[in-house]
Amino acid sequence: MMNRLITGLFLLVMTACGQTGHRQEAKNPDASHPVSDETVAKDFPMPELPAMLMGENDIREYLVTHFWDRFDFSDSLQLENKQSVLQGLANFVTLSREVPEDREEVVRAGIESLCKGITAHPEVTDSLKYYVEEYLYNPNSPYYNENLYGIYLENMIAGLGTDNPLVSSYRFRLELIRKNRIGTKAEDFVYYLPDGTRSSLYATPVQGNRLVLVFYDPECHSCHDILTGMFADEALQRAVADGAVTVLAVHTEDDEAVWKKYLNGMPRGWIIGQDKGVVRDKALYDLKAMPTLYLLDKDKKVILKDAPYGQIRQLLI
Incomplete structure (x- = not known):
């Protein structure tokens, strides 16, 4: 029953996601994958839901917070399962975008967990970093989202340490996406x-x-x-x-x-x-x-x- 509810929730939000896009249709096939019961139930190690969770919002928030709990970031074979990783990332991003703005701490917790896994195992997580970049920062991706990407950058900067060569580029990008935000006055030139x-x-x-x-x-x-x-x-x-x-x-x-x-x-x-x-x-x-x-x-x-x-x-x- 609970697995069916998870699958139904994924299908609901992924259908909504499929109706939106960014600058044009994504040309990279990695940016869009159909959700199936088999993918949700078997390929990606989904978190186990407590029986007390009943409402759709509670389930969504729990999934976002604990999405990466059972994913082994040190397992190179798991990371090499590209279809599974991409499907999992697509589901995570889609669920995160559905969380209300006043519940951003839920999204931050999920992204923090993702970044901790990436930074703890840099020797095997380069491909995962690349997928996150393609999904959240590529303007042609249907998952493009500057808010989520900004939270990702903040956590990567905190997790990598000041001596990591990636930090300066992450800081530059973070500063750049913070400019000209909706509702603020655009930069003059x-x-x-x-x-x-x-x-x-x-x-x-x-x-x-x-x-x-x-x-x-x-x-x-x-x-x-x-x-x-x-x-x-x-x-x-x-x-x-x-x-x-x-x-x-x-x-x-x-x-x-x-x-x-x-x-x-x-x-x-x-x-x-x-x-x-x-x-x-x-x-x-x-x-x-x-x-x-x-x-x-x-x-x-x-x-x-x-x-x-x-x-x-x-x-x-």
Whole structure:
């Protein structure tokens, strides 16, 4: 009965997860695996639930807190069972995302347990570290989640010790993802218009209380499909023309010749600028994948961070 309830809970949350995504469909097959009774019951060593747990929320919280209790981080054979590890990680992330914000200590306990296992056995857990990175920090992963990744980084920094070479890169990433969080004011930066006029994000007038901020590189192949879709979106262009939305597109590479080469292909009505590489070099925004899209209000507060265009569009049109 209890195993059936666990399986049902996994199927419920995994179905919900399957309906969401990030920038585009994940191209890495490791990022998405179907849940089956066999996978849940046999492959991954699930925690045993106390009989007193009755409600779905109680079961979920117990599973998140104790998810890694029976996983042997020192067992190289268990870690080499890629399907099992990936399925377990997918289930853990999905369950963790379903925990209410006011119960974050539950998620922290689960992630702390994961990180303790990883840092205690560094000789065999490199692949697991890689999977966590791919699931939580790859913007094309359906499990992408900066909040969970930030908690993971905090615990890895604490567990590795200051002399570990990974700590400096983890600290840099943690600082980066803490910037421009939803509800906070976006970082200001200077950009230049095609006629050489100097402006800034904070000085940019916003129509309709909505500013779509696009960081792009016209020679980036992965940008092409997304930007082309935005260019072809007649509803977006009407919203811009009608004064309901402002779009600011900023070229983030320090190559003025390349920027100007592609200016004619940019939509009319958009504000097109170049920052001469400042945003990238000063790490003001996390530009791990291009294009990087934000939705801001007229006060430059972040509504959506590093979001897919489809998600931004739902709040515009």
